[in-house]
Amino acid sequence: MTTTSAPTPSIASVGLNCPTPHSTHDCVVLGHGSGGKLSAQLFRERFLPHFDNSVLRQQGDAAVLTVGNSRLAMSTDTFVVQPLEFPGGDIGTLAVHGTVNDIAMMGARPLYLTTGFVIEEGLPMDVLDRVIASMAAAAREQGVTIVAGDTKVVERGKGDGLFINTAGIGLLDADFAPSADQARPDDVILLSGPIGRHGMAIMSAREAIGFDTTITSDTAALWPLVDALRGATAGHVHVLRDPTRGGVASALNEIAAASNTGMMLDEASIPVPPDVLAACEMLGLDPMYVANEGVLVAIVPPEHADVALAALRAHPVGANAVRIGHVVAQHPRMVVMRTHVGGTRIVDMLPGDQLPRIC
Amino acid sequence: MKYLSEYRDPQLAQTLARKIRLTATRRWTLMEVCGGQTHTIVRQGIDELLEGSIEMIHGPGCPVCVTPLEQIDRAVHLAGRPDVIFTSFGDMLRVPGSDCDLQQVRARGGAVKVVYSPLDALTLAERHPDKEVVFFAVGFETTAPANAMAVAEAARRGLRNFSVLVSHVTVPPAMEAILSAADNRVQGFLAAGHVCTIMGWTEYEPIARRYRVPIVVTGFEPLDILEGMLMVVEQLERGEYRVDNQYARAVKRDGNQAAQDTVNKVFELRDRQWRGIGMIPGSGLGIRPEYAAWDAEVKFDLAGIVANEPADCHAGEVLRGQMKPFDCPSFGSRCTPEHPMGAPMVSSEGACAAYYNYGRFRQGSPLANPAMTLPILATT
Numbered sequence: 001m002t003t004t005s006a007p008t009p010s011i012a013s014v015g016l017n018c019p020t021p022h023s024t025h026d027c028v029v030l031g032h033g034s035g036g037k038l039s040a041q042l043f044r045e046r047f048l049p050h051f052d053n054s055v056l057r058q059q060g061d062a063a064v065l066t067v068g069n070s071r072l073a074m075s076t077d078t079f080v081v082q083p084l085e086f087p088g089g090d091i092g093t094l095a096v097h098g099t100v101n102d103i104a105m106m107g108a109r110p111l112y113l114t115t116g117f118v119i120e121e122g123l124p125m126d127v128l129d130r131v132i133a134s135m136a137a138a139a140r141e142q143g144v145t146i147v148a149g150d151t152k153v154v155e156r157g158k159g160d161g162l163f164i165n166t167a168g169i170g171l172l173d174a175d176f177a178p179s180a181d182q183a184r185p186d187d188v189i190l191l192s193g194p195i196g197r198h199g200m201a202i203m204s205a206r207e208a209i210g211f212d213t214t215i216t217s218d219t220a221a222l223w224p225l226v227d228a229l230r231g232a233t234a235g236h237v238h239v240l241r242d243p244t245r246g247g248v249a250s251a252l253n254e255i256a257a258a259s260n261t262g263m264m265l266d267e268a269s270i271p272v273p274p275d276v277l278a279a280c281e282m283l284g285l286d287p288m289y290v291a292n293e294g295v296l297v298a299i300v301p302p303e304h305a306d307v308a309l310a311a312l313r314a315h316p317v318g319a320n321a322v323r324i325g326h327v328v329a330q331h332p333r334m335v336v337m338r339t340h341v342g343g344t345r346i347v348d349m350l351p352g353d354q355l356p357r358i359c
Numbered sequence: 360m361k362y363l364s365e366y367r368d369p370q371l372a373q374t375l376a377r378k379i380r381l382t383a384t385r386r387w388t389l390m391e392v393c394g395g396q397t398h399t400i401v402r403q404g405i406d407e408l409l410e411g412s413i414e415m416i417h418g419p420g421c422p423v424c425v426t427p428l429e430q431i432d433r434a435v436h437l438a439g440r441p442d443v444i445f446t447s448f449g450d451m452l453r454v455p456g457s458d459c460d461l462q463q464v465r466a467r468g469g470a471v472k473v474v475y476s477p478l479d480a481l482t483l484a485e486r487h488p489d490k491e492v493v494f495f496a497v498g499f500e501t502t503a504p505a506n507a508m509a510v511a512e513a514a515r516r517g518l519r520n521f522s523v524l525v526s527h528v529t530v531p532p533a534m535e536a537i538l539s540a541a542d543n544r545v546q547g548f549l550a551a552g553h554v555c556t557i558m559g560w561t562e563y564e565p566i567a568r569r570y571r572v573p574i575v576v577t578g579f580e581p582l583d584i585l586e587g588m589l590m591v592v593e594q595l596e597r598g599e600y601r602v603d604n605q606y607a608r609a610v611k612r613d614g615n616q617a618a619q620d621t622v623n624k625v626f627e628l629r630d631r632q633w634r635g636i637g638m639i640p641g642s643g644l645g646i647r648p649e650y651a652a653w654d655a656e657v658k659f660d661l662a663g664i665v666a667n668e669p670a671d672c673h674a675g676e677v678l679r680g681q682m683k684p685f686d687c688p689s690f691g692s693r694c695t696p697e698h699p700m701g702a703p704m705v706s707s708e709g710a711c712a713a714y715y716n717y718g719r720f721r722q723g724s725p726l727a728n729p730a731m732t733l734p735i736l737a738t739t
Contacts, residue, residue, distance in 0.1 A: 025463065025466075026463075027463065027466045027467060028466060029462045029463060029465070029466045030462065030465070030466070031453075031462065037697060038697075268369065283475070284707065331720060331728075334720065336720070339402070339403045339404050339581075340367040340368075340369050340372065340403065340581060341367070341369055341372035341373070341376070341403045341404065341405060341408065341581045341585075342369060342372065342373060342376075342404070342408060343403050343404010343405060343406075343407045343408055344404050344407070344721075345401070345402050345403070345404055345717035345718060346716060346717050346718065346719060346720060348716050348717075351453075351696045351697050352453065352462075
């Protein structure tokens with residue numbers, strides 16, 4: 001490159017100014033669906049004022065309902081993933097695992113599912129067949145029954161191939177009711193496995209990125225782990241959460257806010273598979289915010305932590321479970337991490353989607 | 360991953376931090392030029408580890424932060440045109456223009472696509488011959504070669520529906536501008552490793568000599584940063600001022616000649632506005648006249664777009680290292696990532712975003728509650 005002969009100015013001599021940007025939204029942006037601050041704001045400001053009731057206000061992964069003498073957990077989720085089939089799974093397995101996991105996180109045994117398909121005109125029939133078959137297999141594997149369904153077909157260009165909604169219902173035991181507001185100082189934070197696999201598997205398979213990797217989605221049903229935790233701790237589990245959209249960071253921030261406690265994490269203990277870490281580094285993403293579909297966060301009293309960890313590790317889905325930190329009183333509603341080099345940093349909710357960096 | 364974990368080893372980091380504290384006989388003020396390094400420093404708490412020995416001030420090396428508002432407005436204008444597919448790196452989508460950002464343009468129906476390489480934008484242009492595909496070519500010397508290559512490749516293929524909106528800036532003139540300022544406090548630099556991968560470090564040698572300031576080409580991992588700091592401090596303690604290379608695994612003295620040739624073929628040096636700082640002569644790159652057919656500013660009529668920037672934000676002082684984000688009167692109150700006043704609070708490489716997202720509970724932060732301030736690990 002050639003060099004300039006122009007005189008170099010002093011920065012002090014040039015004007016200082018900066019714009020006042022606008023960040024209010026007069027229409028929905030993709031960040032509203034990211035699971036971060038914008039999603040929470042959308043729910044709080046748009047939906048809750050109209051739908052408000054005591055059950056919805058709890059904002060758990062699933063609603064807890066009392067019907068006669070039974071306590072039920074009920075949840076719904078809609079799956080809009082692209083591509084429809086990805087390394088380690090497809091939209092069908094996700095649609096089953098996502099909803100049964102939401103029910104399981106309330107401590108309920110998932111029993112029944114319903115499903116709604118929104119199909120875009122032109123979807124190859126063999127893709128639809130494979131998705132339905134894998135949904136059925138995932139449901140059978142979990143012992144849940146798909147009891148009702150609906151299909152709609154939209155014109156080409158009005159959908160993204162296939163959207164699937166599932167709703168589910170599960171049964172709660174009287175003596176087991178984990179919820180986000182129950183985290184207490186000194187509780188131990190457990191993570192059932194390595195993070196970031198689902199999000200990075202999806203990203204690697206997207207047409208616009210398409211990097212070569214062996215990363216597969218971690219999609220899995222988590223009820224067996226929940227059942228094992230319940231048995232090992234005699235029901236002494238304060239919080240369960242599956243950190244899907246927004247990743248482990250968002251899940252822990254939600255728990256900290258709901259329980260008015262702080263979280264102290266140890267960066268070195270958080271398992272990130274090497275290929276996930278490499279892909280995140282390449283794109284400038286933080287694995288703490290990348291979606292998972294087969295791990296859970298369990299917050300348990302310290303006296304039950306060892307036995308809970310052993311119970312998780314006894315199951316193949318939780319074989320690599322670890323302690324990642326503990327709950328503290330010092331900085332309520334804030335998640336803080338002890339870094340690799342011994343400093344500290346906040347692990348915040350993201351305002352919107354994580355966006356890959358320039359360089 | 361071994362290649363990364365090697366550069367994050369806690370014991371080695373503690374050893375290097377101790378060595379810096381033992382070497383420094385006084386508190387030195389260093390600037391890391393690059394926003395990526397700023398984030399490593401604040402995210403890993405490296406500045407906490409060296410409190411008392413080193414004061415880090417943060418340089419203007421965030422490409423998103425220094426892109427002029429006018430250029431963002433031009434991008435927003437182009438992205439809103441029905442005949443345009445506007446492509447950009449992800450970072451730029453949330454950067455606010457005068458009225459809205461690219462994300463909002465997309466939500467309102469504009470064809471805005473995130474790409475991971477300008478060559479992806481080129482592919483889009485081939486697939487959509489009925490549309491004009493514009494790529495937002497932003498960044499320092501690091502991204503310039505690929506962006507230049509996209510223009511050269513479009514020319515080679517005769518692809519007339521592709522153009523780039525250029526907002527490239529270069530590091531050395533900005534370093535000189537900082538050092539020339541009457542109130543300059545910078546005593547040593549960590550130079551941006553990625554930039555030097557392309558450019559090498561020969562252009563820093565006259566700066567080190569002229570301003571008697573040590574410059575160390577430094578990588579981005581915690582151990583890179585700590586080692587780079589130690590190398591600068593060792594020079595300062597000995598009264599030396601030269602360019603050293605900490606990032607030898609990636610950077611050669613003359614950089615990447617092929618990449619430089621591509622840049623020189625397509626771009627030429629221009630005067631450039633730096634957002635929040637102002638005009639720095641010869642600090643930017645623009646498309647050479649022979650490639651004007653692929654220059655979005657020539658192809659589209661953008662001359663009428665003039666931005667007026669209000670002056671109630673201190674981002675400029677942050678960008679030139681004269682104010683720490685914590686010292687800004689708007690930090691964390693009127694200015695947050697959800698409601699940013701300046702680009703450094705919204706960019707993934709911005710200094711204000713790093714302080715807010717990773718360190719707003721720390722001592723010195725206007726948001727810190729003394730009871731919440733956490734002790735760092737024992738480092739002796």
